Amino acid sequence: MGTRVANTERDSQQAASTNCDVTIIGGGLAGKAAALHLAKAGLQVVCIEPGELRRQVVGESLDWSAPALLDDLELPMEHLVGERSATWKKHVTLKTRDGCAEHYEPTPWLAGPPFHIELRTLHVDRTRLDDELVKKTIASGVNMVTEKVASVERDGQKLTAVRTERGNRFCSPWFIDASGFGTSLLAREFDLPAISFGPAKVAMWTYFPATEASEGTTLHMDPAESEYLEWIWEIPINPEWISVGYVATGAAIKMKRESGLTVDDIFRQQLEKFPRFAALLQNNAVGEMNVTSYRCRVNDRVAGPNWLIVGEAASMVDPITANGVTAALRHAAEASELIAKYRDRGRLPWRARFCYNARIMQLAKFFNGGIERIVYEPPVRNRLGMGRSGTVYTSPAWSMNVVYARLQPKGMVSTFLFGLSLAVFRFGSWLTYVICKRRSNVVAAAH
Template sequence: MQPMERFDVLVVGARCAGATAAMLMARRGMRVLAVDRGAYGTDTLSTHALMRAGVMLLDRWGLASRLAEAGTPPIRRTTFHYGAQAVPVDLRPGDGVDALYAPRRTLLDSLLVDAAWEAGAEVRHGQTVTALLRDDAGRVGGAMVVDAAGREHAVAAGLVVGADGVGSAVARLAGAPVTEQGRHAAACLYAYVPGLADTGTHWHYAPGAAAGRIPTNAGRHCLFVSVPPVRFRAEMQAGGPAALRRILAEVSPALAEETPALIPDGAPVAFAGRKGFLRQAAGPGWALIGDAGYFKDPITAHGITDALRDAALLADAAAIGGEAAFARFAERRDALSLPLFHVTDEIAGYEWTLEQAQALHIALNRAMKHEIAALAAEVVA
């Protein structure tokens, strides 16, 4: 076994949440190691869209301009479609935000890893955490890490951050309990389609289903549909492309008419659905961010923004240090998450009328505005 390495912080997972946390903590002068079981620049399941709070944070960190420079199309109009009714919403500049973005994760995650390196953090890919190290009092003080060659070594750290997704090894090994459980789960299917005119983001709703188009990199749109899991399983018996076309034609005949001649890049990506949850955000020597700590249904496309937000809140707590700071982190995460969590869970249930869907989106917008105000006032990183 290799000699034990020592860092101030070990971040497990180096995507949106983990790479951001590593960057922000390194900028504060901490010695940070981030490890990830995947390879640099690989793709992953994603909702793509960055909400205003997410773009605001990236702008504050000097990174939003890199998305534009990489060719990510600016989004300045979002249109909600409730059946035949269209409700366009133009972006009002403010908070350092003059456009929203929906980057491919191959771009966004790489950009954040690069920024972590630039800040002085070390990032290692192809590394898996197998156990947590604890002192005699039970406090987490590091982890056992196995590299791609199968070599195991110990890493000591004053803080271990789980940013390793819904199936988080850190959450499991730390024994982090679930504190809030969602009631609903929607399934979704998406593909990257070239050739659509860029008219901003469109979200379509019909009884029992939703669909949409999100402009992303390389002249593509992320074209998606979402339905309850029972219907999803039935639709998928005919294959992903047929399911995507059939549900899209039901939810938005006009959008379906634009796409029949367009050939997607590869097979559609499927997500069978998973009920949302909040896990305990922190404990002695450990903390959770991103989907490891808080996951909600992707139908409201707020997951990337959640990841950036919680990384920033945790970096502030780590800079202060002490139990009170981490308790404050957990309190702020829950206060900002729960309104978004509950309204998303209702939308994912597909038990609404179109009028009720509009009311749920108004409540969602109210929660997001509260989030922006809180981050603008409180997050230092």
């Protein structure tokens, strides 16, 4: 099948009908990245994004694997830092309220032969990054349509068209669902099974003027022995601003709201517990608050005969892992590659669908399952201490991301082998959790 030029005509119901090679639902990070990859591969792409509200997008502290994926979109780290759209991230610091601090950073010898691993990553100003990505996407010939997809048309498992709220119809042989966590359009349409991790959570965040340069993300916490973890992020998104956010369970926030507190009150009260923020609040008014709720989960069967789901519509990875952006960019690159590879065939072979789905499932289980058991739930962190628990989670997580980037699993064998190594770590984290929980039960019984 050759590349067709998009054309608009009237269908029998008088709605405009647009034909192209690939229709992308959603123009967030994953949607734009997929659009750019596909346009570069010579396909005619329509990307439908309502963009009605200027949402404050999150995803500001990037994992070490994200820069190479941004590089593939011609957004190298030096350029982003030079444009003041990003700052360097060289470490993560975990600070507890009692004054303890633990630093996590890749060991310097990994930068040398034979590994040659990049020891820096980025914090990004998502508004500036996304604006730059939109410009690139449009310049590459992608047709960005400001509309909202309301429904899909299908023939069994195969999609044939999508319809927008205004009644316009978009037909193509291929589709990508990048509609994000809240919409998850195709997961709902096909009623896909999903696995959830941990409780529903709420994040609230705002921005403060930066007072000092920093090359790391700081996570502030005050872990209580019997409670699920709450935490605060501090991310220098550009030289002028820092992003500060508070994450807690939906149940905890609901209780506070029911006691009459506003979102501003809750945020301020939480920050005031830490001397770092008490000083910040003294000198600055709390800016406009952003609030979102989510529950970490992964959908199963995220690839159909002529469609793939990418980004948070496929899997929602806990923000504390800083893996959402990497996942979104990875899905976008892999889904685009599959479409470019099989476009003449008109459908994805089952092997390709199986492997794509398996990789998303395995990584989501590894990151979400690990962070829940080792860091969020009390037994392991009570036993090992917060700092050591952080190391127990961070080391395999960082290593597995590096291995994924190097191995680039695609076929059955590499996907299986990679999945097997993730399963070993998952078993390890499960075993650690079980042992620590038993011991804490024994101690509790003895008292």
